[in-house]
Amino acid sequence: MVLRPTKARLRSWLNTGRFNGCNLARFRLDAIAFCDSNERQNFSLNARRQLWQRGRFQRQPATSIRLFRNSRKFPCPEHFRQNAHIKSAEDYEHIYRESVEQPEKFWGRIAEELRWFNKWDRVLEWNCPWAKWFAGGKLNLSYNCFDRHVQTGRKNKAAIIWESEPGEVRTFTYQQLHREVQKFANVLKSLGVQKGDRVAIYMGMTPELPIAMLACARVGAPHTVVFGGFSSNALIDRIHDSQASVVITALSGSDYDAPIHGNHSPVNEACLVRSQPEVCVGHVF
Numbered sequence: 001m002v003l004r005p006t007k008a009r010l011r012s013w014l015n016t017g018r019f020n021g022c023n024l025a026r027f028r029l030d031a032i033a034f035c036d037s038n039e040r041q042n043f044s045l046n047a048r049r050q051l052w053q054r055g056r057f058q059r060q061p062a063t064s065i066r067l068f069r070n071s072r073k074f075p076c077p078e079h080f081r082q083n084a085h086i087k088s089a090e091d092y093e094h095i096y097r098e099s100v101e102q103p104e105k106f107w108g109r110i111a112e113e114l115r116w117f118n119k120w121d122r123v124l125e126w127n128c129p130w131a132k133w134f135a136g137g138k139l140n141l142s143y144n145c146f147d148r149h150v151q152t153g154r155k156n157k158a159a160i161i162w163e164s165e166p167g168e169v170r171t172f173t174y175q176q177l178h179r180e181v182q183k184f185a186n187v188l189k190s191l192g193v194q195k196g197d198r199v200a201i202y203m204g205m206t207p208e209l210p211i212a213m214l215a216c217a218r219v220g221a222p223h224t225v226v227f228g229g230f231s232s233n234a235l236i237d238r239i240h241d242s243q244a245s246v247v248i249t250a251l252s253g254s255d256y257d258a259p260i261h262g263n264h265s266p267v268n269e270a271c272l273v274r275s276q277p278e279v280c281v282g283h284v285f
Contacts, residue, residue: 107133114139115148142185142218146178162207170207177211184215193246195220200244202235202267204228212248235267 076084086092099106104123111120111134120137149155155175163169172180193199199221203209209225216223224242226235239247249267 111137114144140218140220142181142214145214146174146181149174150178160207160210164206172207177214180211181214181218184211185218188215188219188221188246191246193219193221197221197246198242198244199223200226200235200239200242200247202226202228202230202247202249204250206250208250232267 081087086095095106108123111123116137116139118136118138120134122135123133125132125135146159149159155178156173158171159174159177160172161169162171188199193216199216201209201212201216201223203212205228213223213225222242224238224244226238235247238244247267
């Protein structure tokens with residue numbers, strides 16, 4: 001049962017100095033939750049104004065922050081344990097110790113699970129402070145994500161299940177996603193993107209984002225993902241830092257449902273002020 005204090009009671013709590021800087025956030029949440037819709041805004045503003053006037057809105061020292069620690073354990077069902085990759089805490093500790101004490105042996109065994117075009121000569125070359133992992137080896141991330149799966153019965157299983165904030169649901173099987181990645185990889189090639197070229201991706205959280213990322217990996221083009229809510233200045237900095245020759249964008253992004261491509265979009269502004277605008281290409285999904 002939740003007690004809903006009246007406005008008068010909340011004011012009495014405030015007058016008695018019950019609230020301080022530590023629990024101000026909780027107080028504001030309680031005030032907004034317990035006051036009716038007609039009183040929320042006015043009471044919240046008045047409460048904050050009084051706290052400021054009384055000098056109670058002060059930042060507490062970092063040493064007064066207490067971290068919540070939970071030592072409870074939730075045992076899993078036995079049938080789930082038997083089908084798990086790590087079946088017990090003891091197995092986990094053993095694997096962890098091996099990764100720390102014998103990293104080359106551990107990561108060499110893990111790497112065997114991937115498909116390599118050329119196997120590595122040595123797992124680790126360590127010349128402090130420089131390290132090279134799997135020197136001489138050659139693989140492709142996109143190939144390992146799709147090609148080895150579409151050759152088996154897993155091709156018809158869902159690889160991505162995406163749901164938007166309004167509730168739209170889209171499902172891609174491994175085979176469908178493989179086809180989309182191949183199509184967009186050919187789009188990048190048609191734009192002149194080659195192995196080693198940099199690509200900037202400025203999109204919202206939609207299935208087309210991982211499709212673009214994996215298409216870049218398929219053609220060997222390093223990519224940088226820029227958050228779809230960033231401004232044109234933030235996008236310009238990342239284009240310059242990565243020396244990107246192509247910007248991949250979309251008509252709108254799911255983060256704010258705001259257009260990110262158009263005459264006055266951050267992508268268009270970034271391309272106009274770039275020192276070499278002719279190499280900045282925006283492709284629209």
